[in-house]
Amino acid sequence: MSLYAGIDAGTQSIKLLVYDAQSRQVVATASAPLELISGADGSREQLASWWIDGVHACFAQLDASIRASIVAIAVSGQQHGFVPLGREGEVLAPVKLWCDTSSAHECQQIMQAVGGERRCIELAGNPILPGYTASKLPWTRHHRPEVYRDLAVILLPHDYLNFYLTGERFMEAGDASGTGWLDVRTRQWSPELLAATDPDRDLLQCLPPLVGPGTTFSIVPTIAAALGLSHAVRIAAGGGDNMMAAIGTGCVVPDRLSMSLGTSGTLFAYADRPVVDANGSWAAFCSSSGGWLPLICTMNCTVATETIARLFDFSVGQGEAMIGATSPGAAGLTLLPFFNGERTPNLPDARASMLGMDLRNVTPANCYRAAMEGATYTMKYGYDAFAAAGLEFDTIVLTGGGSKSAAWKQMIADIFDLPVEVPRQAEGAAFGAALQALWSQLRENGDGTTLPELVAQHAAIDLSLSIRPDPVRVDEYQMHYARFLRHLEAVRALDAA
Known part of the structure; x- marks a missing residue:
């Protein structure tokens, strides 16, 4: 039996869903609650270590036989969060989240630096809105100068979980869209917006490479052992929670x-x-x-x-x-x-x-x-x-x-x-991640099924709930x-x- 897992790192909890593609049934689910650090200035933060603890807690709830049968995993994560890493991969500060509005002033500064909101949209397709990743960097420079000084890598929440699982630093275009730095028309970083965010540093050096849909990576053997998984498990690229929910609800x-x-x-x-x-x-x-x-x-x-x-x-x-x-x-x-x-x-x-x-x-x-x-x-x-x-x-x-x-x-x-x-599977983001893991693993093995074809086979609607x-x-x-x-x-x- 080959099983596929989707991890959804949300604001309130970590969720885990395990799917049997042959029987088209969810065979296990688990969840672990998360705390939220809130400030009167609009700040909303979490510790990245809480996500790791939540992932371990979720896998610990599964039967050993189910864990041993998982062959591929994908991660869905809350968008826009700013995970600052040092040169050794250490997390330097609490993670500012999508719902953090404390950097609203910095949004205006970035857009003014490129000529205003409309020019920002011309460059990348989006304005820089409160909550987007871009404004969190100048905020950090001002409020946490020691973090800014030691910053070597910028990751998003789902990227960080991928980094934990694989030891590799990478992003994909869906979640990267929510940084405010990606030109969504070309799927390339905007040099103008990166320079407007920080004119004194080449932010491109802090951003990991972008990978395409269907890319997979090996799991770190020690992490696989700690989670009770096979060392042969493949980790798919995953994506932002909305992007994974789109897959899980058939919005492809x-x-x-x-x-x-x-x-x-x-x-x-x-x-x-x-x-x-x-x-x-x-x-x-x-x-x-x-x-x-x-x-x-x-x-x-x-x-x-x-x-x-x-x-x-x-x-x-x-x-x-x-x-x-x-x-x-x-x-x-x-x-x-x-x-x-x-x-x-x-x-x-x-x-x-x-x-x-x-x-x-x-x-x-x-x-x-x-x-x-x-x-x-x-x-x-x-x-x-x-x-x-x-x-x-x-x-x-x-x-x-x-x-x-x-x-x-x-x-x-x-x-x-x-x-x-x-949909029959109500947790669209976790289910979408599991489907992406399934499709990526099939693609790696030479199966030519397209993602829309696969989603049409598995993302069924529950007509009784219409x-x-x-x-x-x-x-x-x-x-x-x-x-x-x-x-x-x-x-x-x-x-x-």
């Missing part, structure tokens, strides 16, 4: 829209050409399958519902039951769920606001619905940019932890006025979404003041 062919409900919320669609917006309304990323992945990212998704549940001291499961006792619009409550600041819309310094409160509507159930609606409205705001550019979709494929919520699925169908489908819009609620939500937009514009004006 045009006209498919995927939505991921995790700590952040994302919308992404495969394209066979660069899809760049001159105004930077979406992230013009590369995919990890040889194409491109126009993507909308919000920084506050399940974090919004979890925060409200914690505030009122109930579980997310109890909140799910409460939704049934409320109606669309949450009795007039609107939550702008910007607990981490926000990327879409670009409001890095914004904070969450509950609006429309009166003496009757402030109940735990209404507040929980307002959190779910607010997170969904924020993604709808991003989707409107896709629609304005002429991109059309007939279905949303849902993945991530929030996809397990029946109430949230129906809400998305009603707010977007689109049918919602859920949801269609309720026409009555579609009309109701249009009114409530308009209210959200009015509140958003008012808060945007306050944020700019």
Whole structure:
């Protein structure tokens, strides 16, 4: 029996999924929680060692027979994180994460150095947004000068796990798109943006080589032994969590829209050409399958519902039951769920606001619905940019932890006025990584199956979980979404003041 594993290094946990391609069944899953270091300045950090501990904890949960049957692994990781390494491969500082907004000022400095936001988009396809890797380097230079002095290698979170597993330093174009330094049209580093980020150092010397889809590496024998794996295991290139979720949800062919409900919320669609917006309304990323992945990212998704549940001291499961006792619009409550600041819309310094409160509507159930609606409205705001550019979709494929919520699925169908489908494997990023590992190993052995062909065989939809819009609620939500937009514009004006 040959098994394939996907590791997903998220913000809240490390997840491990093991897939049997012959029976087309997931044979094992495991997870390990992660902590988050938060600062009042918008900083969000983790220790890279926590990820390593989490990987070991996950593999330790598997039966020895399953571990011994794994032949290939790929890693999915949260994007944009800045992992600074010294010359000996040592991690020099806590890792600044995708949801870290403390370097918003440095974003503006970099873009001004190349002639502004539009020039930045001309050079690389994307502006430098808070959370992107690029701004974290000048922040480090100013706030952690000893780290900057000793910096030899820049890696992303999934790159670092690959480095741990293989001893090799490399990146791939999908995850590298999120640094802000990659010209997504050519899949090459932008010399102008590297120089604008640090005019005194050749950053190209700090960046590892870029490898293409299907590349594999050997596992370090001592690491294989520690994890209970065969020394013959191959490590595929992996990618950012959104890129791996695209594979896991079948988003490797045009006209498919995927939505991921995790700590952040994302919308992404495969394209066979660069899809760049001159105004930077979406992230013009590369995919990890040889194409491109126009993507909308919000920084506050399940974090919004979890925060409200914690505030009122109930579980997310109890909140799910409460939704049934409320109606669309949450009795007039609107939550702008910007607990981490926000990327879409670009409001890095914004904070969450509950609006429309009166003496009757402030109940735990209404507040929980307002959190779910607010997170969904924020993604709808991003989707409107896709629609304005002429991109059309007939279905949303849902993945991530929030996809397990029946109430949230129906809400998305009603707010977007689109049918919602859920893959049989709900953890799209970990499953996508396992499929990439499978395809890469087959390719290495001379099998000519293309990645879209392989994904079509394995990434099945669970038809029993499909949801269609309720026409009555579609009309109701249009009114409530308009209210959200009015509140958003008012808060945007306050944020700019």
